[in-house]
Amino acid sequence: MATSVVIVDDHELMAQALSGLIQKFDTYEVLFEAYSGQELTQKIHYDLIPDIVLLDIHMPIMDGFMVCEWLKTHYPSVKVLALSMSDKEESIIRMLKCGAIGYLLKGCKPHELKHAMDAVVSQGYYYSGYVASHLINNVNPNVLDNSYGSPRLNEREISFVKLACSELTYSQIADKMCVSPRTVDGYRESVFEKLDVKSRVGMVIKAIQIGIYEVP
Amino acid sequence: MATSVVIVDDHELMAQALSGLIQKFDTYEVLFEAYSGQELTQKIHYDLIPDIVLLDIHMPIMDGFMVCEWLKTHYPSVKVLALSMSDKEESIIRMLKCGAIGYLLKGCKPHELKHAMDAVVSQGYYYSGYVASHLINNVNPNVLDNSYGSPRLNEREISFVKLACSELTYSQIADKMCVSPRTVDGYRESVFEKLDVKSRVGMVIKAIQIGIYEVP
DNA sequence: CTTATAAATGAGGATTTCCCCCTTTTTACT
DNA sequence: AGTAAAAAGGGGGAAATCCTCATTTATAAG
Structure with a gap:
């Protein structure tokens, strides 16, 4: 019997083209x-469960991480194969922590x-050679502790x-934020420490890298 | 006779899937x-000229803008249809100024x-309704003057x-940059003016938006 | 009830950023 | 050549950022 696949991608063109492939x-x-x-979440049913979900990470509203977590709680048998443009180790690790079983770059x-x-x-399981080597070489210890959000920053710090x-x-x-300027300075200090940066610009860049802030 | 198409996209998966479609x-x-x-540039020849080039914008080394300019100088008859993830007006306008004849979102x-x-x-010509409405509503005057690089910044300012x-x-x-700090301050001042920002962080965000800087 | 641990805050200062006004040098145009 | 316009550089000052030491407050643990 054939293996059943579901494709999740906000780019219809990509999704349908992949489907054809x-x-x-x-x-x-x-x-x-x-x-x-x-x-x-609406289309999947107990009698329509795929073996594999090809899951794009970057999507509006519900991103790949959320979808993956939802899938693993509701349909744990589904094997999630993440499909992404980027090889950022944060994304890879977050995806794996969310339950994905493989990580593939769109450039493959x-x-x-x-x-x-x-x-x-x-x-x-499956990890492309490029992804695997990244994992081995570039693991940032700060990333390892938190499955969602970002490296250990609390809610106030993220705000x-x-x-x-x-x-x-x-x-x-x-x-x-309705706090004293000195408190904000405290946030700054702890965030600098946690993200390992030395200036506000560095913090902004890092925030974009790890997905705390998305450039409009 | 069939219309001939060439697909340019650094994501092989996307390119081949599109091709199949x-x-x-x-x-x-x-x-x-x-x-x-x-x-x-290597594959195209005088005896192998497509009617249409489907061109992805975001690519390493030679991005869609460069490719489009190269095409319009070497093979001006080719109709370039840009294919992009983003509907940022800067991208659209730059693409049109480079000679693209249409702009399509990958989500279509x-x-x-x-x-x-x-x-x-x-x-x-062709512009998707979404793109067209963006063009009408959100044109930033700063964008209109320069075909490449970004809103009127010169080389030193971009560096x-x-x-x-x-x-x-x-x-x-x-x-x-091998100049005096005061000169850099001059760069800062003119860039703030041109990009319409009030702080270094604002400049960084804007630089990312318009593609001068790419977050690693 | 103490202890400790984190969060919020305060005071002060060094450095950097931002923003003026102004001079010299280089480049471009007619 | 002469004039205009950038580009590069100088000085100074107000504001923001970055950093250090120290105090209060809340919250959890013993």
Whole structure:
């Protein structure tokens, strides 16, 4: 019997094109496509459970991390193969912690996709060579402790960082957060420490890298 | 005779999947795919000129803007249909100034792609409704003057901005650029003016938005 | 009830950033 | 050549950022 696949990608073009590609692999059949996380949660049923979910990470509202966590709690048998543009180790690690079983870059070749799906079915995991080497070489200890959000920053600190990614001064941020400027300075200090940066600009760049702040 | 198409996208998966999709449209045939701008410049010949080039914007080394400019100088008859994830007006305008004849979002539906290609062939242009409305509503005057690089920044200013997207102080930047700190302050002032920002953080965010700096 | 541990805050100062006004040098144009 | 316009550089000062030492407050643990 053919292995059933579901594709989740907010880019319809990508999703349908991928679908066409996979149809050509015999032993695989595409059950359906979803163009958002919500759509997936609606379309999937107890009698329509795929073997594999090809999951795009970067999506609005419900991103790949959330979708993956939802899947693993509601349909733990589903094997999630993450599909991403970026090889940022934070993304990879977060994805694995969310329960993904493989991580594939969108720049890979079609036969690599086939190979990955084969591996997921038979061995239960797959990481492209590039991803695996990244994992080995560049693990930032700060990333390891928190499955969602970012390296160990608490809620207040995350709010602070988001506000700091703007032209507001720290005292204006203090007003917005309803605390004293000195408290904001405390947030700054601890965030600098945790993110290992030495300036506000460094903090902003790092915040973008690890996904705390998204450039509009 | 079928309309010939070439696909340029650094994501092989995307390129090949797209290719498969287009093969299904009769009246269109895919001549070849290129996974980088350089590959396109090598594969295209006087006896192998496509009617349409589907061009991804975000690519390493040679991005879509460069590829488009190269195409319009060497093969001006080629109709370039830009394909992008983002609807940032800067990207759209830059692409049009580079000679693209249409702009499509990757999130569109397959039939929209078909429709766009049809329109490009028959009418000579195509902009998805979403893109068109963006153009009308959100044009930033700063963007209009410069075809490449970004809103009117010169080379030195661009170097400065890139260095400013780091934890270097302005005087360290001055050292790197081999000019006096005061000169760097001049760069800062003119860049603030041109990009319409009020702080270094604002400049960094804007630089990322308009593509001067790419977050690693 | 103490202890300790984290969060919020205060005071002060060094450095950097931001913003003026102004001079010299270089480049461009007619 | 002469004039205009950038580009590079100088000085100084107000504001913001960064850093250090220290105090209060809340919260959890023994």
